[in-house]
Amino acid sequence: MDFNERMHPQGDDAPFRVLLVDDEPLQWLLVREILAAPRYIVDVAANGEQGLARLAEAEFDVVLTDRRMPGMDGDEFCRQVRRQPGLAMLPILMVTGSNASADLLAGLSAGADDFLGKPYHPVELQARVNVAVQRKRATDQLDSTESTLFALARMVEAKDENTGDHCSRLAHKAMALGRAMGLSQQELIALRRGGVLHDIGKLGIPDQILLKPGPLTDEEWVVMRQHTTIGYHLVSNLRSMRLTAPIIRHHHERWDGSGYPDGLAGEAIPLLARVFQIVDIHDALTYERPYKPAFSAEQARAILLEEAARGWRDPALVNLFLALIDRDPQWGFEHPSSGDDLGAQLYTDMFQAG
Template sequence: MIYWSANSTNSNQQSLSGSNPKKKVHSGNANNELEWRDLEDYPLNLSQQEVMIEEGKAGSSWGKSEINSGYNSLLSRTLQVKGSKVNCFFDTEAPKILVVDDHAASRMTAAALLAMEGYEVIEADSGAAAVVLVTQKHPDLILLDVMMPGMDGFEVCHLLKQDEHTRLIPVIFITALNDRRSRIRGIEVGADDFLTKPFDRVELAARVKSLVRQKRLNEDLDHAEQVLFSIARAIESRDPNTGDHCERLVTLGQNFGEYLNLSRSQLRDLMWGGYLHDIGKVGIPDAVLLKNEQLTLEDWEMMQQHVLIGEKICQPLRSMRGVIPIIRHHHERWNGSGYPDGLKSNEIPFLAQVFQLIDIYDALTSERPYKRAFSPAEALSVMWEETQAGWRNPELMQRFTDFIHTYNLK
């Protein structure tokens, strides 16, 4: 069993009795940072009933308000393992796990088990405290109790999953056995997994390790995507004449996509296409890309390569599969006179057809060194001339015209 005792106002010692009474946990500062020593062989079969807190000891720091000033009811402790078991699965620092439960015994049981597995553990005893700690500590996973006073687990999970900065953090709900209603509600608010009390050590370790690994893979993917977007913005900045072309395409693409009732994934691909459609221009020399006079045949052949270069840049990322057809085919024409593949009519991917309309419209309605900014009516007139010449999808062009008339009335 675990007992907490206070030897001084600045140092707490936790003695473990049972099969291994010599194992100890020391705390040496007012920030409640713990260092777990020599616990590798300790059996991890603790249950909630085996965790006991010795209350009423003078000088115990766990409940002192002055130590936890600014957090009110928040309890935050960091537990680390020397030579942690989890290091064989993660090459970087030990993952951070936030344990949120208003019952101290249950919270401490989970924290002890996770700390023994090599994780850095942070604790919170309320939903509000958990939200504060998430923004401050950036945990890799949250073990979240469902039923808590004030802000319950559902509210915490919903809040975090709606935030762009915290949506990738996996959330494991702690529920009672066979609590079907809580599980359904948890799925609705975005929970990633469920665990029941009392904890099974093996199950807890396996689920946490799997979700932390998945979270880090998602972060790597997210970082790779951000690199691509940064490259795209750098390319746009090479040509000061385009202004905020990409940003306008993203906004216009979202609005036109919603008008067409595109799916969520199609909307995302269309918006990402706004940033990445010309990323291949990173391989086009400035002498060609920024040339003011008419391009020569050699220049034009080189310029056409940007769609193929862009495809190669984005191809390794699986998340770009829906964007790649936009990058490669947004210069195709309905009658087959476009490039790079000379596709005709509906051989051209639908999102590429949609994107080329908003791309052309923005170019026509924006000022360039060689032209003034056309009015919406003038731009649509030019696009209809191209449609009659066989360059555009007539049906889609009509829908785009209707959309622009509606959009400009907002």
């Protein structure tokens, strides 16, 4: 996908791409007759495994899946889809012959958005698919805005050659800590986005301050600290950033209230901001910067414990984070996969396009 395609997703006049996951060939014929070209393009998968493979290969507007299938059933298929961050908002319509409330609740809990009861009327199938697709395409427009924000955040990171893939590491580590805490999928996505976007407000900081090689003056620190509120205002009007915006604003608050920008203390600091700042600090400690060498794991541990003792960090989160590293000393140093690299490809496209 080139730069123009990323910035201008498919319009409403483009064919609706439907993935049908069903083990009955008769259903393939029926759905393809109801959802006919040129308005619809229907691709089929004979089971859940094939469905996941197709989703990895191509983009779809909506998935129509049977609930009862051999091997991976519809519920498990939904769960597998929702574990993929890029597919969290993909509409899934589940077809079932059961109207038992327990079955419907299980499907919704697994990640289905809507149900179609068997047998269904062709007009009902078209209507449900059309509504789902329109919602998906509205979301795609929002995703284009988000992708631009991610690319801009990468520009901030690129200005500092010493941070490397700091943002990708933070996205990876923050999600790992969030999973250990049992946070929801939406909270994990917010942490992932926060890893890339936390310093986006530095776009509004003059380069003579942002890139100054020596220590900042008191007046320059006043300006530098504004990056949290600038970043917050850049994203706060996007509904999808509801959980991410507080991370951007509050990741420099301190447990004792001595941080910025709002001087929040204790549990008044949003939980996700507290989670994020632990991994942010640990990453800064364990990687080389112009003003310091890379500290050892033992040194980083001692500093985190010291800051918790001084009242700067949430002590419970510091202890949980260090316990994870104790169980797996390489946990905090794992390199993120390319799937965590939000905005990187768009930034590359923009850079190459001049």
